[in-house]
Amino acid sequence: MAVNIGLKLFKRELTPSEVVKKSREDRFLAREIIDGIFTDFVELHGDRLSGDDSSVIGGIAALNGTPVTVIVIDKGIDIHDKLSKRNGSPEPWGYRKAQRLMQQANKFHRPIVTFINTPGAFPGKTAEAQGQGEAIAQSILKSMKLTVPMIAIIYGEAGSGGALALAASDQVWMFQNATYSILSPEGFASILWKDSKRSDEAAAVMGLTPKDLLGKNVIEYIIPESRNHPRVFNLIRKRLDDEFRTLNTLTPQELVKQRRARFRAF
Amino acid sequence: MDLYDNQKSTSRIKRDASVNDRIPDGLFLACPYCGVQLYNKQLGRYRVCAHCGYGFRLQARERIELLTQSFEEMDSEIEMTAPDFPGYAEKLERAKSQTGLGESVLTGLATIEDEKVALGVMDSYFMMGSLGTMTGEKITRLFEYATNRSLPVVLFTASGGARMQEGINSLMQMAKVSAAVAAHQEAGLLYLVVLTDPTTGGVTASFAMQGDVTFAEPHALVGFAGARVIESTIHEKLPKDFQRVETLLENGFVDQIVPRAELNKMIARVVKLHHVREV
Ligand SMILES: [Zn+2]
Numbered sequence: 001m002a003v004n005i006g007l008k009l010f011k012r013e014l015t016p017s018e019v020v021k022k023s024r025e026d027r028f029l030a031r032e033i034i035d036g037i038f039t040d041f042v043e044l045h046g047d048r049l050s051g052d053d054s055s056v057i058g059g060i061a062a063l064n065g066t067p068v069t070v071i072v073i074d075k076g077i078d079i080h081d082k083l084s085k086r087n088g089s090p091e092p093w094g095y096r097k098a099q100r101l102m103q104q105a106n107k108f109h110r111p112i113v114t115f116i117n118t119p120g121a122f123p124g125k126t127a128e129a130q131g132q133g134e135a136i137a138q139s140i141l142k143s144m145k146l147t148v149p150m151i152a153i154i155y156g157e158a159g160s161g162g163a164l165a166l167a168a169s170d171q172v173w174m175f176q177n178a179t180y181s182i183l184s185p186e187g188f189a190s191i192l193w194k195d196s197k198r199s200d201e202a203a204a205v206m207g208l209t210p211k212d213l214l215g216k217n218v219i220e221y222i223i224p225e226s227r228n229h230p231r232v233f234n235l236i237r238k239r240l241d242d243e244f245r246t247l248n249t250l251t252p253q254e255l256v257k258q259r260r261a262r263f264r265a266f
Numbered sequence: 267m268d269l270y271d272n273q274k275s276t277s278r279i280k281r282d283a284s285v286n287d288r289i290p291d292g293l294f295l296a297c298p299y300c301g302v303q304l305y306n307k308q309l310g311r312y313r314v315c316a317h318c319g320y321g322f323r324l325q326a327r328e329r330i331e332l333l334t335q336s337f338e339e340m341d342s343e344i345e346m347t348a349p350d351f352p353g354y355a356e357k358l359e360r361a362k363s364q365t366g367l368g369e370s371v372l373t374g375l376a377t378i379e380d381e382k383v384a385l386g387v388m389d390s391y392f393m394m395g396s397l398g399t400m401t402g403e404k405i406t407r408l409f410e411y412a413t414n415r416s417l418p419v420v421l422f423t424a425s426g427g428a429r430m431q432e433g434i435n436s437l438m439q440m441a442k443v444s445a446a447v448a449a450h451q452e453a454g455l456l457y458l459v460v461l462t463d464p465t466t467g468g469v470t471a472s473f474a475m476q477g478d479v480t481f482a483e484p485h486a487l488v489g490f491a492g493a494r495v496i497e498s499t500i501h502e503k504l505p506k507d508f509q510r511v512e513t514l515l516e517n518g519f520v521d522q523i524v525p526r527a528e529l530n531k532m533i534a535r536v537v538k539l540h541h542v543r544e545v
Binding site: 121125130133137145161164188 | 406430433435437438441444445446447448468471472473475490491496499500502504508509519
């Protein structure tokens with residue numbers, strides 16, 4: 001049966017608020033993604049400045065035998081884990097760890113792949129004191145200067161600058177039931193209409209589904225989902241391999257120019 | 267020269283209609299920072315609290331009047347053309363008529379204490395200085411212009427953050443401007459940020475925190491997340507001054523807090539120290 005489900009899209013198209021709900025379910029887990037797509041993963045901890053944020057998993061691994069840098073936002077598995085990872089809301093030192101690994105990748109000419117699943121950067125006291133804004137700003141700026149290919153994959157929700165910090169890349173892909181938006185629908189409704197309960201309505205007008213975003217060229221590709229996870233991972237591995245090969249034919253200057261032009265179009 | 271003079275006079279006309287100028291001299295105002303009651307007249311030319319030094323929020327044209335010897339506006343025709351979000355067109359129209367601006371930022375070529383700079387000034391009276399597509403476009407063009415002509419960029423930030431009505435396009439501006447900042451940086455040119463009250467959200471999380479030198483006006487509120495969002499997340503009251511620039515200075519995110527009346531000289535000094543030395 002599972003095989004028959006294959007990689008076909010759901011028969012009925014989900015409404016935006018249904019996609020929002022699905023995007024927040026633990027359909028795919030961070031560690032499962034890493035183990036399912038890559039081999040020889042070596043985790044690297046810490047930002048070398050102030051600490052290690054467990055909500056951002058980073059390291060080096062092999063993609064079909066080729067070294068890559070992998071950065072994954074992790075929401076956690078059980079309640080305790082989710083609490084310690086603030087449901088996938090990185091602290092500034094999480095973004096600074098990502099920056100360190102991006103620059104390390106640049107040094108060794110390794111492509112970078114990020115997997116994003118976050119409601120947003122953590123709105124905390126320490127986060128603010130340690131420069132959450134600066135951490136995101138520098139992640140974006142440093143991404144713009146990378147001379148290695150970078151592909152960002154949104155596998156759950158992707159909210160605001162906290163998601164963009166890891167998605168200022170050559171390509172952005174989304175899982176079929178993922179979302180990407182300026183803010184959560186709840187936050188959007190509460191800011192614009194002073195009523196967070198109107199989140200379904202907000203979801204409908206925000207254009208946050210993969211289909212909407214593909215139409216606006218915010219993303220390049222929608223990854224079909226399946227309960228057969230190995231099939232999804234095989235597809236991602238193959239496609240990453242293909243796209244990195246293509247991007248690697250560009251000179252570093254061409255690559256940077258193309259990445260900046262991608263965002264210049266908005 | 268003529269061009270500059272013309273610009274000056276247009277900006278003076280606009281300034282007469284500005285929010286601050288409509289306040290009668292005899293009116294009492296409470297300082298938003300220290301709460302002291304002041305006559306509007308007491309704020310003086312720089313509109314600064316005599317008690318604590320807080321700089322009252324300025325409109326972009328008022329700022330330019332105080333700051334520059336000459337100002338040649340660029341990209342003044344750039345405006346949002348087809349705002350399709352419900353109620354957005356009306357909001358934009360109101361902002362335009364209230365401020366006399368087409369968007370939440372004014373950009374141009376300026377002279378400050380004889381130093382030529384590419385200047386951008388955000389206006390918090392225009393939809394809270396929110397980062398719309400055309401705000402991002404104007405700032406991006408300012409950086410591109412400066413990169414092509416080897417000019418320093420001086421940017422006064424004031425923003426409530428993203429422009430919700432534009433959704434994901436507003437978010438993309440953070441990356442678009444950052445790409446232009448990157449190219450300007452690579453050309454070895456100076457980017458000086460002046461943080462003014464308030465600078466928050468997506469602007470803080472992008473070009474406000476990418477400067478080579480970062481000045482701030484006294485007691486300006488600068489942060490990423492809103493104080494209320496933080497308090498409801500951590501179930502704790504935030505200390506006073508938590509997101510004021512004095513705290514940011516202590517935490518290492520601001521180079522200097524500069525009183526409004528001294529900004530001209532300090533900006534010019536920094537620009538001068540970045541002149542390429544001729545052999
Ligand atoms: Zn005061």
